[in-house]
Amino acid sequence: MSAETAPLAYVRGDIAEILAQRVRDAAHRSLNVELADALIRPSSAGRGGDYQSNAAMSLGKKLGQAPRVVAEAIVSALRADDVTSEVTIGGPGFINFVLRDDWLAAQVSGQLADTQLGVPQSAHPKRVVLDLSGPNVSKEMHVGHLRSTIIGDALVRLLRAVGHEVIPQNHVGDWGTPFGMLLEHLHDVDSASGAKHSISDLNTFYQQARTKFDADEDFAERARRRVVALQGGEPDTLALWKELFEESERHFMAVYELLGVGLTPQDTKGESSYNDVLPEIAAELEDRKLAVISGGALCAFPKGFTNKEGEPMPLIIRKSDGGYTYDTTDMATAKYRAQVLKADDMIYVVDAGQNLHFEMIFTMAREAGWVPDSTRTVHVTFGVVLGEDGKRLRTRAGDSVKLVDLLEEAVERAGEVVADRSELSPQERAEVARAVGIGAVKYADLSSDRDKDYIFSWKRMLAMDGNTAVYLQYANARIHSVLRKAGSAVSTGGGSVMVDAPAERALALSLARFPAAVLSAVENLQPHRLCTYLYELATAFSHFYETCPIANETNEKVRASRLELSSATSAVLEKGLDLLGIATPHRL
RNA sequence: GCCCCCGUAGCUCAGGGGAUAGAGCGUUCGCCUCCUAAGCGAAGGGCCGCAGGUUCGAAUCCUGCCGGGGGCACCA
Numbered sequence: 120m121s122a123e124t125a126p127l128a129y130v131r132g133d134i135a136e137i138l139a140q141r142v143r144d145a146a147h148r149s150l151n152v153e154l155a156d157a158l159i160r161p162s163s164a165g166r167g168g169d170y171q172s173n174a175a176m177s178l179g180k181k182l183g184q185a186p187r188v189v190a191e192a193i194v195s196a197l198r199a200d201d202v203t204s205e206v207t208i209g210g211p212g213f214i215n216f217v218l219r220d221d222w223l224a225a226q227v228s229g230q231l232a233d234t235q236l237g238v239p240q241s242a243h244p245k246r247v248v249l250d251l252s253g254p255n256v257s258k259e260m261h262v263g264h265l266r267s268t269i270i271g272d273a274l275v276r277l278l279r280a281v282g283h284e285v286i287p288q289n290h291v292g293d294w295g296t297p298f299g300m301l302l303e304h305l306h307d308v309d310s311a312s313g314a315k316h317s318i319s320d321l322n323t324f325y326q327q328a329r330t331k332f333d334a335d336e337d338f339a340e341r342a343r344r345r346v347v348a349l350q351g352g353e354p355d356t357l358a359l360w361k362e363l364f365e366e367s368e369r370h371f372m373a374v375y376e377l378l379g380v381g382l383t384p385q386d387t388k389g390e391s392s393y394n395d396v397l398p399e400i401a402a403e404l405e406d407r408k409l410a411v412i413s414g415g416a417l418c419a420f421p422k423g424f425t426n427k428e429g430e431p432m433p434l435i436i437r438k439s440d441g442g443y444t445y446d447t448t449d450m451a452t453a454k455y456r457a458q459v460l461k462a463d464d465m466i467y468v469v470d471a472g473q474n475l476h477f478e479m480i481f482t483m484a485r486e487a488g489w490v491p492d493s494t495r496t497v498h499v500t501f502g503v504v505l506g507e508d509g510k511r512l513r514t515r516a517g518d519s520v521k522l523v524d525l526l527e528e529a530v531e532r533a534g535e536v537v538a539d540r541s542e543l544s545p546q547e548r549a550e551v552a553r554a555v556g557i558g559a560v561k562y563a564d565l566s567s568d569r570d571k572d573y574i575f576s577w578k579r580m581l582a583m584d585g586n587t588a589v590y591l592q593y594a595n596a597r598i599h600s601v602l603r604k605a606g607s608a609v610s611t612g613g614g615s616v617m618v619d620a621p622a623e624r625a626l627a628l629s630l631a632r633f634p635a636a637v638l639s640a641v642e643n644l645q646p647h648r649l650c651t652y653l654y655e656l657a658t659a660f661s662h663f664y665e666t667c668p669i670a671n672e673t674n675e676k677v678r679a680s681r682l683e684l685s686s687a688t689s690a691v692l693e694k695g696l697d698l699l700g701i702a703t704p705h706r707l
Numbered sequence: 708g709c710c711c712c713c714g715u716a717g718c719u720c721a722g723g724g725g726a727u728a729g730a731g732c733g734u735u736c737g738c739c740u741c742c743u744a745a746g747c748g749a750a751g752g753g754c755c756g757c758a759g760g761u762u763c764g765a766a767u768c769c770u771g772c773c774g775g776g777g778g779c780a781c782c783a
Contacts, residue, residue: 163726174726180763211763212725255783296782316734390783393729416781426779427708435781445783474711475778500712503776536745567720570712572776578732579719585731585746586720593745602740654730661747670742 120505121219126222127201129229132239134539135159135170139214141199143559149196150182150189168207168215169628182413186212199382220624224616224680226631232614233688236694240282247278248286248456252375253469255292256367256389257301259602260374261519262512262575263470263634269564269700270391271468273646274499281641286460289382290452291354291371293364295445297325299346302359303338304328306345321363343381346442350394364391377526379557380698389659393451397443400451401436408513409487419450421482424475434479437599449480453496455490464495465600466644471500471570479497499644506562512575532577543681543706547574554702555581555589562588565699566650588652588701594657596707597664598689605670606643616687617680622663628682633691637698646699650688653695660688 130137153434156173162168175193179186190212205217230237251271254260260268275285304324305316316324331338337664346488348356375382401417402409410419418433426432434446465673467477478497484490506512533556537548563580566587567573583589616684618624636652639645669685672678693703 160725160726164729166726171725176725176763186763213726256718292783293783414780416778422777427710430780431782432721433780438781440780440781442780446781447781473783476783478711490753499722502712540717540743540745542743568713571720572713574719576719582732587731590731590744593743597743597746604742647721651730654721663744665738665747668742672742707743 125199126219126225126612129225129233131233131237131634133233133638134218134226134631135161135635137202138170138172138199139299140216141197141202143176143192144198145193145196146174146178149192150178152178152182154178161196162215166209166213166215166555167217169218170216172214172216175214179212188229190214193624203354218262218628220618223627223631224618225277225614225626227618227627227684227687228560228616229599230615230633231616231683231690235280235695236691237631238280238547238637239634242285244282246284246286246461247464247466248288248460248462249275249278250288250290250465250467250469250523251275252292252380253292254367254371255297256323257298257318258367259318259322260371260522262504262522263519265504265525266377266564266569266618267468267470267562268378268382269561270499270501270569270646272378272382273565273642273699274466274468274563277637277641277646277649278702280698284463286462286486286624287382287386288456289371289387289389290605291367291387293360293367293392294390294448296342296346296351296442297328298349298360299330299342299344300332300364301344301363302356302565303342304331304357307338314360316366318366320368326498332681342380343440343442350442360391364389374522374526377523379563379702381700390445390448393448393455396451396455397447400447400454401443404436404450404487407487407689409483419448419483421479421486423482424479432479434483449476450484450487450489453484453595454487457490457494460495464497465490466497466499468499468501471502497644498513499569499590501569505574507574507576508535509574526557526560529577532556532581533559533589537707540707547704547706551604551704551707553707554704558588558696558701561699561701562650563590565646566654567646567647580690586650588696591653591657591696592701592703593707594660594704595689595703596690598660598685598692599662599705601669601685602689603683613679613683615679616683617675619677620661622666623681623684626656626659626663626688629656630684630687630691633695636695640698649695649698653692656688656691656695658686 135153139157139159143154146152146154158173159170160173162171175190176186179189182189187208188206194208194214202219203216204224205220207215209215233326249271252264252268254264275287278285301324304327345356349360368387389434396397402420405417409419413433416435416439417437419436420431420433424432435444436447437443456465481496490496512520530553535551543551559580580587581589583593618627636649640649667681668680672681696703
């Protein structure tokens with residue numbers, strides 16, 4: 120037992136790591152084995168422990184001993200009294216750990232005084248180039264851009280939180296065949312190209328151009344020539360293009376602002392910015408025999424990819440008409456990110472449909488020696504946004520839903536919910552509606568496994584119960600309310616946390632797991648792991664709130680402790696939601 | 708034809724080698740003279756798509772099927 124030993128002081132990071140180290144040490148001392156993994160996991164429900172080690176079973180097999188005997192050997196050699204109050208062996212050889220109450224209390228106090236709330240900085244900080252959002256110039260942003268933008272932004276925040284340097288790259292679609300169509304069409308209908316065009320005009324123009332392109336061969340030919348003019352830098356064409364670009368970027372920034380996403384014009388590095396190097400890219404691949412003419416086009420064949428006919432599958436580096444494709448642009452982009460930006464990691468947050476394309480690009484860029492083996496290339500995929508009918512989300516007319524409309528509706532719907540909150544001023548209500556509405560949309564996107572398609576449902580995402588942003592925001596608002604009532608500023612860690620009641624203990628344990636949740640989200644590039652954690656924390660708080668009086672508690676020491684637990688919960692909720700890009704109003 | 712993703716409670720989703728598979732919604736039943744009831748508690752609900760295999764142990768890993776989605780030569 121632990122009574123004689125002082126508890127281990129506050130430690131940053133995943134608390135399971137501490138137990139893992141102790142178990143490895145014990146296994147080394149008692150059995151003379153090096154445990155690669157102590158297999159520490161949160162305890163199964165109802166087993167009375169906080170954490171368990173599952174290492175004895177496999178180790179027993181390896182050593183030819185009964186798992187329970189191995190477990191006993193490890194436990195007898197274990198030196199963990201400063202962390203645990205009880206260590207038992209259960210079942211075939213599970214080692215169960217109960218953490219010391221006073222250590223948990225010290226963890227929470229320490230966290231509260233720590234600006235990082237326990238989240239450790241990476242021992243090997245990396246430079247991460249992260250591709251996200253990627254809207255198209257002259258098209259309004261639609262739901263198709265939602266996920267890349269939201270998930271990408273959350274990943275930027277998460278990676279930075281653990282100490283990585285992140286360079287966001289907004290690879291906007293501002294070049295290529297569609298612009299030939301669009302520019303040629305604009306030229307047809309409005310030869311005085313100095314006229315200003317709003318983004319929704321452009322959206323309409325775009326659709327008209329598309330229709331004309333498909334129906335009118337003469338127009339299609341002119342459009343192709345217009346692409347060549349654009350790529351060749353013909354002044355009038357370029358001037359008109361620039362207008363489109365600037366109007367579009369104003370629109371993008373307005374959407375990012377509304378969404379609360381940190382992207383700025385400095386992060387924009389569109390397809391057009393690689394235009395000048397495309398000939399060099401093609402020439403280098405051709406000179407080095409990495410690309411050959413096939414069917415009239417210059418093609419590179421990365422190893423291991425075949426098409427329907429079982430033939431090698433190409434990246435089209437230069438079309439038979441001399442133009443370049445997004446294969447070329449993406450090769451140039453990969454080279455730039457690896458060699459100019461000197462990325463350690465290159466992350467692309469792009470829908471799952473592009474998987475084959477990026478696998479080919481990554482493979483070819485490595486074959487060309489542009490991306491070194493030491494640089495990690497990751498395609499962070501995500502599924503489609505579905506309507507409640509289970510089909511791709513569309514408007515009634517069958518068009519893709521404009522992002523601005525969607526977000527405005529979110530704020531409006533949230534506003535209706537907030538309307539009867541009489542204690543809020545009109546201005547506060549507007550701010551709260553925004554935080555709740557936008558938060559709901561973002562959280563709905565972030566809270567389930569990104570690889571899955573998800574069903575967009577207003578009713579569910581704005582629900583007060585369950586794993587939603589509002590529920591978390593509400594929990595946090597309640598805490599602020601309690602703290603106001605208590606006349607206490609948000610505590611910054613007076614070290615007065617005591618862990619006694621079951622609900623206090625459960626809350627403290629949940630708080631102490633925050634760093635592990637962040638690390639898990641970062642390592643797997645899965646924001647939903649943090650969401651799941653935050654929901655568990657909010658649930659633990661709700662239980663604590665129901666069963667433990669806080670501001671009304673008469674025992675001063677207990678009251679101070681509970682206020683500090685509440686403050687810590689608020690701090691973690693706010694930090695956690697901030698890492699997801701979600702606002703946390705103090706009043707709802 | 709080949710490749711990628713998905714299949715867990717009626718619905719929406721967690722869990723991705725460990726003990727008795729968890730939430731929320733919906734259903735049923737409780738809880739506001741008490742810090743925000745936008746809340747909390749309880750009950751009921753499961754051949755974890757199917758079949759093999761690996762393992763002391765499989766919802767989890769492997770193989771093959773079935774079902775859904777996506778991709779596979781000059782659009783991006």
